Amino acid sequence: MDGLALLCNLHADGPVTLKRLRLARVASLAELERTPPERLASWLHASIPQARAFLEEARKLGRRLAEATPASAPRPVAAEPRAALPVEPEPGPPRLKPGLLPGLDEVACARLERQNVRTLQALSERAGLDLARRTGIPYSTLLALARAARKLLVGPARPASAAAGAVLNEYELQPFLAIPRRAPPETELAGSDAFTLPPGEPESAGPFG
Amino acid sequence: MKTTLAFVNQKGGCGKTTTAVNLAGALAARGERVLLIDLDPQAHATLALSVAVGAGEPSVADVLLRGVPLRAALRAAAGGIDLVPATLELGELEEAAARTLHPERLLAAALAPVAEDFDHVLIDCPPRADGVLTANALRASGVAVLVVEMGAFALQGALRALAVFDELAAEMDARFAVRVVGTLYDRRAELARDLLIGTQARFAERLFDTVIHQSARLREAAASGVPVQVLDPQCRAARDFEALAEEVLALAGAPLLAVTAS
Numbered sequence: 001m002d003g004l005a006l007l008c009n010l011h012a013d014g015p016v017t018l019k020r021l022r023l024a025r026v027a028s029l030a031e032l033e034r035t036p037p038e039r040l041a042s043w044l045h046a047s048i049p050q051a052r053a054f055l056e057e058a059r060k061l062g063r064r065l066a067e068a069t070p071a072s073a074p075r076p077v078a079a080e081p082r083a084a085l086p087v088e089p090e091p092g093p094p095r096l097k098p099g100l101l102p103g104l105d106e107v108a109c110a111r112l113e114r115q116n117v118r119t120l121q122a123l124s125e126r127a128g129l130d131l132a133r134r135t136g137i138p139y140s141t142l143l144a145l146a147r148a149a150r151k152l153l154v155g156p157a158r159p160a161s162a163a164a165g166a167v168l169n170e171y172e173l174q175p176f177l178a179i180p181r182r183a184p185p186e187t188e189l190a191g192s193d194a195f196t197l198p199p200g201e202p203e204s205a206g207p208f209g
Numbered sequence: 210m211k212t213t214l215a216f217v218n219q220k221g222g223c224g225k226t227t228t229a230v231n232l233a234g235a236l237a238a239r240g241e242r243v244l245l246i247d248l249d250p251q252a253h254a255t256l257a258l259s260v261a262v263g264a265g266e267p268s269v270a271d272v273l274l275r276g277v278p279l280r281a282a283l284r285a286a287a288g289g290i291d292l293v294p295a296t297l298e299l300g301e302l303e304e305a306a307a308r309t310l311h312p313e314r315l316l317a318a319a320l321a322p323v324a325e326d327f328d329h330v331l332i333d334c335p336p337r338a339d340g341v342l343t344a345n346a347l348r349a350s351g352v353a354v355l356v357v358e359m360g361a362f363a364l365q366g367a368l369r370a371l372a373v374f375d376e377l378a379a380e381m382d383a384r385f386a387v388r389v390v391g392t393l394y395d396r397r398a399e400l401a402r403d404l405l406i407g408t409q410a411r412f413a414e415r416l417f418d419t420v421i422h423q424s425a426r427l428r429e430a431a432a433s434g435v436p437v438q439v440l441d442p443q444c445r446a447a448r449d450f451e452a453l454a455e456e457v458l459a460l461a462g463a464p465l466l467a468v469t470a471s
Contacts (some may be wrong), residue, residue, distance in 0.1 A: 001409050001413070001414070001416040007407065008394070009420045010396065010402050014419065014420060014422070014449070015449065019453075064409075
């Protein structure tokens, strides 16, 4: 199975889409990525937004496979001496400092640093009973700090004061207020099972024997 | 004979029998002459094609244990498949193997006289790769099809089976290629998609392009005693097996991907 077949199994119905692509003489993921969405839409009997979404998935998968390849390749045994490498300032992972997270004061920062927990990443990964015992930071506080660190790593960074002082929006205070439904964006439709599947075919619910 | 395929895995419930029966159905639907050999003492392929073995009727156990000619055990099954059925008695072969010289060569020898009568021979193996039954299947086959379900522990089972293949290939001086087919795939499940990516990374060109999706139709077909092509030729499962059959036909003309399992 090559990358193209993998893509068709991951994001389309598999053999039918793969056959259509091969009939159109698309031989690889790289070739597919260069295909204009209008042309792809006509090959796959899909809409242009669906084709665009499929191309986006092809690019993502292409990147993922390309990243995986050098990692699996054997590394050279003799590495170059460190001194020979040019020393460039690296941006590095976000470091812990007082006020970065709600509840992260100077004392907690110092205790964490003594345990080699200096970054948000390290905090999010190492928070646990053992670290709580070693630092003397209460376990629940440590978990709350780790949660906040993960949020900060995943989402857009914003100052702790804003996060701590955020107030609920009006609609969030009214849980039974009906929220108007929005139409699903076209990219979501492209990712659905409707794509390239004949309508009305029963989907499976369980394993086969 | 174009191809002889043995469907193998170290674990049960991964879709070996379903794949063997329905691939046989898909090949037969294309006009190919297909022989399916049920080499599992549980006789699930025999049951899936609704063949009953009465008292005195020969089965694959008689072929391997008592030297009955394979032709005598042939049964016409649904979908145009010729079947050599199994019975529980087949389990005795493991014990009898201790008293037999080259017990792993019995099936290959039994197949030789009928080789020209069929285009494809498919062998459904028991759920252990290291027994004498699987050794027989691998000895008689050109291709070992490792059936890997897209679920938890699938890769571990597949890798164990590969290790056994390597040992068997060395011990028996056998020559067979290894191909992998993914089964029980549900594209809606993130785990299944991740496993498919991992399986593709591990097996690359040995993994068939076609992945068999989970399907209620396959269970219905087995319960009805027919291949899915007979039950509902338009359903997704039937299309999956058509695509797999195309790949198997292409395999018949291609050189072996690997001489041994390694």
